[in-house]
Amino acid sequence: GENVEQHPSTLSVQEGDSAVIKCTYSDSASNYFPWYKQELGKRPQLIIDIRSNVGEKKDQRIAVTLNKTAKHFSLHITETQPEDSAVYFCAASRGGSYIPTFGRGTSLIVHP
Amino acid sequence: DAGVTQSPTHLIKTRGQQVTLRCSPKSGHDTVSWYQQALGQGPQFIFQYYEEEERQRGNFPDRFSGHQFPNYSSELNVNALLLGDSALYLCASSLAGGDEKLFFGSGTQLSVL
Numbered sequence: 484g485e486n487v488e489q490h491p492s493t494l495s496v497q498e499g500d501s502a503v504i505k506c507t508y509s510d511s512a513s514n515y516f517p518w519y520k521q522e523l524g525k526r527p528q529l530i531i532d533i534r535s536n537v538g539e540k541k542d543q544r545i546a547v548t549l550n551k552t553a554k555h556f557s558l559h560i561t562e563t564q565p566e567d568s569a570v571y572f573c574a575a576s577r578g579g580s581y582i583p584t585f586g587r588g589t590s591l592i593v594h595p
Numbered sequence: 596d597a598g599v600t601q602s603p604t605h606l607i608k609t610r611g612q613q614v615t616l617r618c619s620p621k622s623g624h625d626t627v628s629w630y631q632q633a634l635g636q637g638p639q640f641i642f643q644y645y646e647e648e649e650r651q652r653g654n655f656p657d658r659f660s661g662h663q664f665p666n667y668s669s670e671l672n673v674n675a676l677l678l679g680d681s682a683l684y685l686c687a688s689s690l691a692g693g694d695e696k697l698f699f700g701s702g703t704q705l706s707v708l
Binding site for chain 1: 599626628635636637638639640643651685689691695696697698699700701702
């Protein structure tokens with residue numbers, strides 16, 4: 484089955500800095516890669532996703548990049564703000580399965 | 596437009612007991628997936644229900660079972676509870692044939708003593 488590795492487990496940055504979270508996946512058939520943000524005590528919420536026919540996708544301060552050959556994908560957050568502090572999960576799934584495999588999460592701490 | 600709702604929010608049980616968790620999917624969704632999230636870990640897939648049938652199952656023992664009703668709502672049952680079953684149980688809904696986006700409920704925090 485699919486295996487998703489996520490690094491780092493904890494990331495501490497100053498407000499205004501950029502943050503990068505990296506993931507790798509094992510199943511070459513995976514073609515859908517969502518990212519979820521989970522604030523303390525709340526539900527995971529989808530913040531951005533990318534499909535394998537696209538190399539990069541941006542949404543305001545958030546961007547995701549995908550390298551299919553290397554089976555790497557990354558989340559980039561620019562101009563971080565304290566409200567970006569949360570746990571971020573990457574995931575990978577085969578198209579049509581609706582069953583993403585999640586990474587172990589990255590705790591992002593943004594210091595004011 | 597109601598999102599995914601789960602009940603109860605918290606539950607305390609003792610070892611050996613049985614528990615039932617409930618989930619109502621987002622309006623318009625027909626597929627329900629259940630995940631177990633241990634403290635400090637990512638969600639782990641338990642099973643998925645579509646058209647009242649278990650469509651896929653993750654690496655969980657038969658003590659974990661489920662059901663989907665005609666209105667698409669779902670239940671997760673866990674028998675013979677173990678201490679290691681303590682976790683946040685998340686329900687996620689999606690639309691078969693749709694854009695693959697999962698919408699999560701707020702979860703049920705299960706503590707087994």
